[in-house]
Amino acid sequence: MFMQSPPVERLLESLRRLPGVGRKSAERYALHLLTLPPEISEEFSAALIAARRAIGWCPLCKNLTDIMPCAICQDPKRDCTTICVVERPTAVLAIEKGGGYRGLYHVLHGVINPLEGIGPEALQIDTLIERVQKNDVKEVIIATNTTAEGEVTALYLAKRMAEFGIQATRIAHGVPMGGGLEYADDVTLLRALEGRLPL
Ligand SMILES: [Zn+2]
Numbered sequence: 001m002f003m004q005s006p007p008v009e010r011l012l013e014s015l016r017r018l019p020g021v022g023r024k025s026a027e028r029y030a031l032h033l034l035t036l037p038p039e040i041s042e043e044f045s046a047a048l049i050a051a052r053r054a055i056g057w058c059p060l061c062k063n064l065t066d067i068m069p070c071a072i073c074q075d076p077k078r079d080c081t082t083i084c085v086v087e088r089p090t091a092v093l094a095i096e097k098g099g100g101y102r103g104l105y106h107v108l109h110g111v112i113n114p115l116e117g118i119g120p121e122a123l124q125i126d127t128l129i130e131r132v133q134k135n136d137v138k139e140v141i142i143a144t145n146t147t148a149e150g151e152v153t154a155l156y157l158a159k160r161m162a163e164f165g166i167q168a169t170r171i172a173h174g175v176p177m178g179g180g181l182e183y184a185d186d187v188t189l190l191r192a193l194e195g196r197l198p199l
Contacts, residue, residue: 061106062090072104082141084140085108097186139168142168
């Protein structure tokens with residue numbers, strides 16, 4: 001069967017790296033892509049390669065960006081004494097959509113997860129510490145998700161920030177426990193940021 005041929009297996013494997021895509025969805029997407037006219041499938045892969053090459057990590061906040069440093073880090077109107085720490089670039093998008101936050105960000109690219117062998121050294125924590133040491137940062141808002149791993153990471157960060165005399169606060173009201181920040185609505189997120197508490 002053609003679905004077992006090595007090139008199709010490779011495509012299925014690639015599609016399964018997408019969030020929420022299991023074996024069945026991967027097969028459905030693969031079949032769809034293979035049924036499209038060749039020029040459309042080729043444009044699909046060319047667009048993916050071009051976008052991937054154009055986007056990298058901001059050298060300062062580690063968010064995804066097409067300019068270095070990113071537009072937020074370069075914006076002179078942003079309050080550079082406040083850094084909001086998030087797990088993923090999706091959380092920056094969610095908070096920016098609300099429009100009420102005027103500080104900077106730092107993207108960890110994950111959370112501490114001992115069960116999966118992810119320790120602090122695997123995350124963008126050293127780069128955060130470097131930033132708070134080099135710059136006049138007064139407050140670090142920890143906006144990791146309210147999952148068990150997000151809480152462990154928040155406590156770890158608060159302890160590290162205390163070593164450098166930096167006040168760490170945690171987003172509070174409204175963000176559902178066990179939830180991802182990207183699923184909260186704009187108002188809930190803004191309230192959570194405004195209602196942050198010292199850790
Ligand atoms: Zn940046």
